[in-house]
Structures are given as C-alpha cells and as structure tokens.
Amino acid sequence: MSLRFSSHVLNLHSSKNQSLFNRFSSDFITKIQVSSIPYALPSSSVNSSELFKFSREKLNPITASTTPSVETVDSSSFRAKNPKEVNVLVVGSTGYIGKFVVKELINRGFNVIAVAREKSGIRGKNSKEDTLNELKGANVCISDVTNLDSLEKSLESLGVPIDVVVSCLASRSGGVKDSWKIDYEATRNSLVAGRNFGASHFVLLSAICVQKPLLEFQRAKLKFEAELMREAEENSGFSYSIVRPTAFFKSLGGQVELVKDGKPYVMFGDGKLCACKPISEPDLASFIADCVLGEDKINQVLPIGGPGKALTPLEQGEILFGLLGREPKFLKVPIGIMDFAIGVLDSLVKIFPSLEDAAEFGKIGRYYAAESMLILDPETGEYSAEKTPSYGKDTLEEFFERVLREGMAGQELGEQTIF
Ligand SMILES: NC(=O)c1ccc[n+]([C@@H]2O[C@H](COP(=O)([O-])OP(=O)(O)OC[C@H]3O[C@@H](n4cnc5c(N)ncnc54)[C@H](OP(=O)(O)O)[C@@H]3O)[C@@H](O)[C@H]2O)c1
Numbered sequence: 001m002s003l004r005f006s007s008h009v010l011n012l013h014s015s016k017n018q019s020l021f022n023r024f025s026s027d028f029i030t031k032i033q034v035s036s037i038p039y040a041l042p043s044s045s046v047n048s049s050e051l052f053k054f055s056r057e058k059l060n061p062i063t064a065s066t067t068p069s070v071e072t073v074d075s076s077s078f079r080a081k082n083p084k085e086v087n088v089l090v091v092g093s094t095g096y097i098g099k100f101v102v103k104e105l106i107n108r109g110f111n112v113i114a115v116a117r118e119k120s121g122i123r124g125k126n127s128k129e130d131t132l133n134e135l136k137g138a139n140v141c142i143s144d145v146t147n148l149d150s151l152e153k154s155l156e157s158l159g160v161p162i163d164v165v166v167s168c169l170a171s172r173s174g175g176v177k178d179s180w181k182i183d184y185e186a187t188r189n190s191l192v193a194g195r196n197f198g199a200s201h202f203v204l205l206s207a208i209c210v211q212k213p214l215l216e217f218q219r220a221k222l223k224f225e226a227e228l229m230r231e232a233e234e235n236s237g238f239s240y241s242i243v244r245p246t247a248f249f250k251s252l253g254g255q256v257e258l259v260k261d262g263k264p265y266v267m268f269g270d271g272k273l274c275a276c277k278p279i280s281e282p283d284l285a286s287f288i289a290d291c292v293l294g295e296d297k298i299n300q301v302l303p304i305g306g307p308g309k310a311l312t313p314l315e316q317g318e319i320l321f322g323l324l325g326r327e328p329k330f331l332k333v334p335i336g337i338m339d340f341a342i343g344v345l346d347s348l349v350k351i352f353p354s355l356e357d358a359a360e361f362g363k364i365g366r367y368y369a370a371e372s373m374l375i376l377d378p379e380t381g382e383y384s385a386e387k388t389p390s391y392g393k394d395t396l397e398e399f400f401e402r403v404l405r406e407g408m409a410g411q412e413l414g415e416q417t418i419f
Contacts, residue, residue, distance in 0.1 A: 078163035083109035092168030094120035100285035106137040114138035165194035175357035179217035241291035246305040246373035247276040271314030276373035277305025283392025310385035
C-alpha cells in the first residue's frame with residue numbers, strides 16, 4: 001500500500017506499517033472459529049458460579065508473619081493494611097504501562113507479584129533476564145495468562161494469597177483473534193485466578209474509546225468490563241476500578257523524528273477531527289496505583305486524561321514546529337481516503353477471510369483519525385474536553401522535547417503501529 005498517513009494515534013510513515021497490510025496469510029479456519037465464537041472459553045469455566053468458587057484449601061501462605069493466611073483473611077480488609085502487607089498481582093506487567101505500574105506500586109511499598117512471559121516485550125525481544133531486571137523489586141512469576149490452569153498452578157506455587165489484581169494486559173497486535181484472547185479471555189483468567197487466590201479488588205486498565213465501541217478489541221474489553229461489574233454486584237466483598245485513559249504519549253510521538261528530519265506533519269481533514277488529553281506512563285501508573293487502596297475509586301469507571309487542555313492533531317503539530325522553531329508544514333489527507341481503503345479491504349475479506357485483521361487494522365486507523373479520546377457526553381452526543389478529568393503533570397510538549405533530544409526509545413508501538 002503506497003498511502004502513508006498519520007493521525008494522532010496512527011502513524012503509517014513507519015515501514016512496520018506496510019507489513020500490517022501485507023499480513024494476509026493468516027489461518028482462515030482459526031479466524032472463522034474465533035469470529036463465529038468470539039467468547040469461546042474452556043467448557044469448565046463457562047458457568048460463572050463455578051468460575052468464582054475459591055480454591056483456598058490449595059493455598060499454603062508463606063508470609064504468615066505479615067500476611068494473614070487466606071483462611072482468615074477478611075476479603076475487604078486489605079485497605080486497612082500497610083502496603084507492605086498487601087499482595088498485588090500485576091498481569092501485563094511487561095507492557096508500556098504495566099512496567100510503570102509495577103515500579104509505582106513497588107515505590108509505594110506494595111508487595112508486587114508481576115506475571116510475565118518467558119520472553120516478553122514487543123515480538124518477545126526481552127529475555128527472562130531482561131524481564132527480571134526490568135521488574136526489579138517485584139516477585140516475578142513466569143506464567144501463561146492465556147491458560148487458566150497454568151496461571152493457577154504458578155500462583156499456587158508462590159504460596160501467598162492475592163489481595164488485589166491489576167491488569168494492564170492488552171493484545172499486542174489488536175487483531176480480531178488476539179483481542180478476544182487477551183483483552184477478554186486472558187484478562188478474565190486473571191480475574192478467576194485472582195479470585196481463587198483471595199483477591200477482593202480488581203483494577204482494570206481499559207481505554208476511553210470503549211464508550212463508542214466499533215472495533216473488536218473494544219468489544220472484547222467491554223465484555224470483560226461487564227463481567228467484572230457483575231462479579232462485584234453479586235459479591236459484596238469484591239470491588240473493581242476500571243481505568244479508561246485517553247491517548248498515551250507513544251501514540252502521538254510517531255511523527256516527531258520525521259518532522260525533525262524536515263517532513264511535513266501529516267493529519268486528516270483539517271487536523272481538528274479529533275482531540276485528546278494525552279497522559280504519560282508515570283502519571284497513568286500513579287493513577288492506577290491510587291486505585292489499589294483508594295476508597296473513592298471503588299466500583300467506579302474512571303475516564304482519565306493528562307494535564308492541560310485537549311489537543312487536536314493540528315495543535316500537536318503546532319507544538320512540534322514551535323519546539324523546532326520552524327514554520328509549520330502540514331500535509332492534510334482527506335479522511336475519505338481511509339474510507340475507500342477500508343471499503344476495499346472489507347470487500348476483499350469476503351473473498352479472502354484471512355484479510356480479516358488487515359481490515360480491522362484499517363478500521364482502527366479510521367477510528368483514531370476521527371474519534372476524540374475524550375468523554376462522550378451522553379446528553380449532547382458530543383465529545384467533551386471539559387468533562388474529561390485530568391491527572392498528573394507531564395505534558396505532551398515536554399514529551400516531544402524529549403523525543404527530539406533522545407529519540408523514541410522506549411516509546412515503540414505494538415506489533416503493528418496502531419497502539
Ligand atoms: N495506546 C494508547 O494511546 C491507549 C490509550 C488508552 C488506553 N490504552 C489501553 O491501554 C492498555 C495497555 O496498553 P499498553 O500500551 O501498555 O500495552 P502493551 O505495551 O502492548 O502491553 C501489553 C501487555 O500484555 C501482555 N500480553 C499481550 N499478549 C500476551 C499474551 N499472548 N500472553 C501473555 N501476555 C500478553 C504483554 O506481555 P509481553 O510483554 O510478554 O508481550 C504486555 O505485558 C491497552 O488495553 C490499550 O487498549 C491505550
């Protein structure tokens with residue numbers, strides 16, 4: 001595909017993106033199975049009353065001096081404890097936000113159990129040693145969140161109860177099958193396993209965009225959110241905090257180095273089709289950590305943005321040119337081009353179902369090119385910057401300055417370049 005475009009969260013300048021449209025060889029059968037039974041789960045875990053049966057007798061707590069045994073834990077009492085006596089299980093601990101959440105929780109004195117894969121990071125580039133190093137201060141538990149049995153076995157071998165689960169899990173590709181596998185099933189495995197090991201609170205990193213669900217990963221997240229809320233409704237000793245942030249810095253930084261090199265800043269329409277209140281990793285991690293003990297965050301859906309006013313792509317470009325001390329140079333791409341590309345892909349999917357993910361990636365790009373990452377006001381049906389809460393202190397301008405100075409290291413996007 002020769003078209004290269006970019007919105008505030010989509011950067012198709014990158015050569016990585018071209019592979020996105022070239023990944024047309026996925027397994028047809030698997031995709032049919034997944035798209036026709038998107039909620040497919042092991043039959044043993046379908047009945048929710050079975051799901052949340054605690055398996056406390058399996059536990060053999062080893063921190064008895066500071067942590068009461070599971071048998072005697074009052075499920076709502078962890079909020080009264082000192083953080084060092086609170087066991088927090090973090091899944092998705094190796095992700096862009098998860099890493100910062102682990103650090104923040106450790107800094108606040110919690111006893112952190114970080115679940116990670118043998119090879120973590122984008123395309124599994126980090127070895128176990130890298131991961132242990134990155135998550136220093138946490139008890140790293142190498143396990144498989146996509147498999148409930150192995151997750152429970154790993155937790156059992158730790159021999160400690162869990163008080164709180166924090167999930168920063170997300171599909172690394174955003175593809176249809178993987179979204180259901182991670183944003184729904186693996187996240188649900190973490191809830192089930194966490195509950196079975198005593199967890200009475202679950203903090204979920206979700207996304208503000210689920211309020212207008214047009215994409216598969218949003219539907220997967222929403223389905224889990226609904227189950228989480230139901231679990232709290234049915235069990236008075238259990239609570240949740242659902243964090244729905246606006247755009248991350250990494251999603252907005254893709255053009256910084258290109259513009260530095262003299263390229264125009266690319267945006268859709270007039271550059272004002274959408275806006276967001278970008279939030280940094282440390283600020284979001286701090287907000288998520290607040291949700292662990294915060295009584296005001298119990299059973300809440302919490303949309304959250306960074307500090308300052310909402311910024312359109314046009315304003316983001318202006319900030320960037322301002323930092324470079326150059327006259328703004330914009331390339332405005334009609335949004336209709338994306339609609340055309342999506343239309344073509346949708347037609348092709350009917351003939352070549354293996355193009356399903358490519359079509360989905362096109363839709364994701366279209367979504368972020370035109371939809372604001374702000375609260376959608378139900379009264380007006382419009383996005384509202386005023387109603388979108390702000391948190392933290394890091395600004396996009398400071399982030400752009402840093403990328404201009406140091407590059408995008410640590411800000412890499414996922415396995416395709418949309419998230
Ligand atoms: N990008 C944005 O602007 C934005 C804005 C608002 C909300 N969000 C939401 O924020 C959430 C987190 O985003 P992020 O950027 O921190 O995610 P990320 O960097 O892609 O991290 C994903 C995490 O999930 C784990 N994971 C993925 N697939 C797995 C698998 N098959 N088995 C085991 N673990 C797996 C990863 O482990 P490995 O390291 O082992 O791969 C990693 O720890 C997402 O739900 C996203 O929708 C994003």
